[in-house]
Amino acid sequence: MEDLRFARTDDGVTLGFQVFGQGPALVWMPSLSNILAQWRIPAVRAAYLGLSKHLTVVLYDGRGTGSSDRRVDLDDLGVDAHLRDLRAVLDHAGLQRATLLGYYHSVATAIAFAAREPERVERLVLFGGAPRMREAMLPAQTQALLSLVEQDWGLFADAAATAWLGWDAAPSGRFTAEAFRTATSAPVAKAWFEAAREIDVTAELARVRAPALVLHRQSAEQIPVEVARRMAAALPDARLVELPGSTPTLFMENPAADLKLVTDFVTHGRVNRPSTAPTTLTPRETDVLRLLAAGDSNTEIARQLGIAVHTVERHLANLYRKIGARGRTDAVAYALRMTEFRHPG
Known part of the structure; x- marks a missing residue:
């Protein structure tokens, strides 16, 4: 110091x-x-x-x-x-x-x-x-x-x-x-x-x-x-x-x-915009997105992960911003494009 x-x-x-x-x-x-x-x-x-x-x-x-x-x-x-x-x-x-x-x-x-x-x-x-x-x-x-x-x-x-x-x-x-x-x-x-x-x-x-x-x-x-x-x-x-x-x-x-x-x-004086890809989600945000893509509601996601509904909402707000989603539909579409979120079969 x-x-x-x-x-x-x-x-x-x-x-x-x-x-x-x-x-x-x-x-x-x-x-x-x-x-x-x-x-x-x-x-x-x-x-x-x-x-x-x-x-x-x-x-x-x-x-x-x-x-x-x-x-x-x-x-x-x-x-x-x-x-x-x-x-x-x-x-x-x-x-x-x-x-x-x-x-x-x-x-x-x-x-x-x-x-x-x-x-x-x-x-x-x-x-x-x-x-x-x-x-x-x-x-x-x-x-x-x-x-x-x-x-x-x-x-x-x-x-x-x-x-x-x-x-x-x-x-x-x-x-x-x-x-x-x-x-x-x-x-x-x-x-x-x-x-x-x-x-x-x-x-x-x-x-x-x-x-x-x-x-x-x-x-x-x-x-x-x-x-x-x-x-x-x-x-x-x-x-x-x-x-x-x-x-x-x-x-x-x-x-x-x-x-x-x-x-x-x-x-x-240079401005080099930071790359936004690949998007890095936290492990918990990944869990929330996977369940969202499976069609679960916020209440169902909260119950499965053992967290409060308002915590689910906070994770959703964070991941929406990270992936550029305007809401649940955009987030599900993003998840379906990513191999890690696709369900087998």
Whole structure:
């Protein structure tokens, strides 16, 4: 793990950050973060090290989170505050120009910075957020999770890591939940999310001159793909890549492909779309698809596999996305084309 450095914003907030690797600079901007705890998540650590083979990676904790000042003005957590954080980190790291990786909450901040200070932004990589942050927070699953912030901060961390972000494999799920839990306090998180609902930088999209790579990998219960499509269409120089899979993270479901996609874009501006074939289903998704192709209902599939009906529905949503199916009929047709799902005789 790299040594922690500290930057100070022009309004007096101290921020923890790290710089490591070699090559063009990529600033991985934070949402609710704890960069020290994130190094303990195997997939995240592998992503950091993978990126650092070709890039100079900059990580930082935003105000009120992680190793940065926790005592902050809870009424000042909008986009201007996040811009002050980014500017301070760039200045203290000695970076006049960098590519910004906007991730979830920080997508809007990356867009605003690129529009307001174009001379400092080489390229943009945007994942999981929206210029109008309210759109990224509308899905029912997200609303249900946010309702837990005040009620039970620990439960929110566990649910965000597993049910929402898909980190269901130990030890990744445990370490991810711990990173959430230690990122900040419930009052700061509540203020963060309340401020996020008011962030809207859509008017600044047309002023962004940096080439942008907009990435999307979410199921229908998370951020709808239409949000990413509208954002890419509104940016003057953007490419949208809809990644295969349904886990709403980068560098986990297909880490090698994600790393190559991001690294190629940051270093050379190339966008090579990842191959979607052959489609890789999990063993459980394969079981569900086989029973679906045999004509079983969701209830019958649940009974045969010993799982809940809503779990069957979740597996179906994931495999529909992976194979490009619009529903049961498409999925059955896909299964009938694949030898492994055909019944003998």
